[in-house]
Amino acid sequence: KAGVTQTPRYLIKTRGQQVTLSCSPISGHRSVSWYQQTPGQGLQFLFEYFSETQRNKGNFPGRFSGRQFSNSRSEMNVSTLELGDSALYLCASSSGLAGGINNEQFFGPGTRLTVL
Amino acid sequence: AQSVTQPDIHITVSEGASLELRCNYSYGATPYLFWYVQSPGQGLQLLLKYFSGDTLVQGIKGFEAEFKRSQSSFNLRKPSVHWSDAAEYFCAVGHNSGGYQKVTFGTGTKLQVIP
Numbered sequence: 446k447a448g449v450t451q452t453p454r455y456l457i458k459t460r461g462q463q464v465t466l467s468c469s470p471i472s473g474h475r476s477v478s479w480y481q482q483t484p485g486q487g488l489q490f491l492f493e494y495f496s497e498t499q500r501n502k503g504n505f506p507g508r509f510s511g512r513q514f515s516n517s518r519s520e521m522n523v524s525t526l527e528l529g530d531s532a533l534y535l536c537a538s539s540s541g542l543a544g545g546i547n548n549e550q551f552f553g554p555g556t557r558l559t560v561l
Numbered sequence: 562a563q564s565v566t567q568p569d570i571h572i573t574v575s576e577g578a579s580l581e582l583r584c585n586y587s588y589g590a591t592p593y594l595f596w597y598v599q600s601p602g603q604g605l606q607l608l609l610k611y612f613s614g615d616t617l618v619q620g621i622k623g624f625e626a627e628f629k630r631s632q633s634s635f636n637l638r639k640p641s642v643h644w645s646d647a648a649e650y651f652c653a654v655g656h657n658s659g660g661y662q663k664v665t666f667g668t669g670t671k672l673q674v675i676p
Contacts, residue, residue, distance in 0.1 A: 449604070478664075488605075488651060488666035501661045535604055547593040547612070547655035547662065552604035 447472065449538050449553035457559045463524040466556045470517050470538030476500075477519040478550060479511060482533040494519050523558075531560045563588050565654050567667035574642050575675050582637040582670050584652030593655030594635040596626055599669075600648040608650075611635065622646070647674045 450469045458464050470477050478501075479491040490503040494513035513519045517538075523530055537550035566585045574580055586592065593612055597605040609620025616628040626637045635652060652667040 487668045488653075490664045490666075493662070501663065503663055537605075547664075549607050549610065552597075552606070554602070554604045 449536055449551050451536050451553040451556050453556060454554065455557045457561065458526050459561050460526055460528060462526050463522060464526060464558060466521045466534055468519045468536030468553060471551055474538035474540055475517055476539045477513055477517065478537045479521050480535040480537065482535060491521070526560045528560050531558060533557050563656065563665065565652055565665050565667040567652055567670050569670045571671045571673070573673040573675060576644050577641050580639045580642045582650050584635045584637065584667055586633055586635065586654045588654060588656050591630065594628060595653040595655070596620065596624070596637045597651045597653060598648045599651065605651065642674055644674045647672055
């Protein structure tokens with residue numbers, strides 16, 4: 446089985462722009478979660494999508510949004526980029542059965558976003 | 562406040578020595594507990610998890626962890642470390658907050674293995 450894939454792997458944007466990151470989960474997985482990893486704040490949970498609906502969310506501002514398609518692929522969008530949005534964005538997939546994000550999650554390699 | 566604490570930012574051990582990485586949490590109920598490993602340039606990989614039942618949990622790569630309710634701890638152990646274990650280790654807690662499920666990670670412990 447192919448693992449979780451994320452595209453692009455690296456991205457450079459300037460302040461004020463918006464960005465869209467993509468995540469393809471493991472085949473058969475219906476839950477996709479997004480995380481932000483920075484040296485200062487560590488790993489932080491953004492949100493989880495299951496069957497095209499946001500099922501859980503962390504404490505990020507509305508500039509961070511996402512969606513999930515019928516094939517379970519997910520995109521995350523960040524609008525009006527700030528310097529502090531520079532981070533490694535990780536996507537994880539799981540079967541999404543009872544237990545939600547507390548099921549075993551399989552992580553992708555991440556997208557490294559740099560905001561200048 | 563709810564939190565996950567990994568008190569050791571960096572640990573160095575000799576190859577073949579035993580290892581214990583500490584993790585403490587502060588949540589009202591028994592949460593879901595996880596240990597993940599992140600190798601340089603890699604995503605996270607689940608080592609083990611605890612939901613309920615036997616408090617000693619076996620994971621992959623020879624790791625184990627013990628849940629101690631009285632100490633609110635979930636320490637990770639390995640009896641003999643290999644050079645390939647050098648990586649960053651994250652303790653994580655799954656919990657409910659404001660009607661949502663959330664996962665909170667500790668700040669991580671970087672493990673260096675010396676020959």
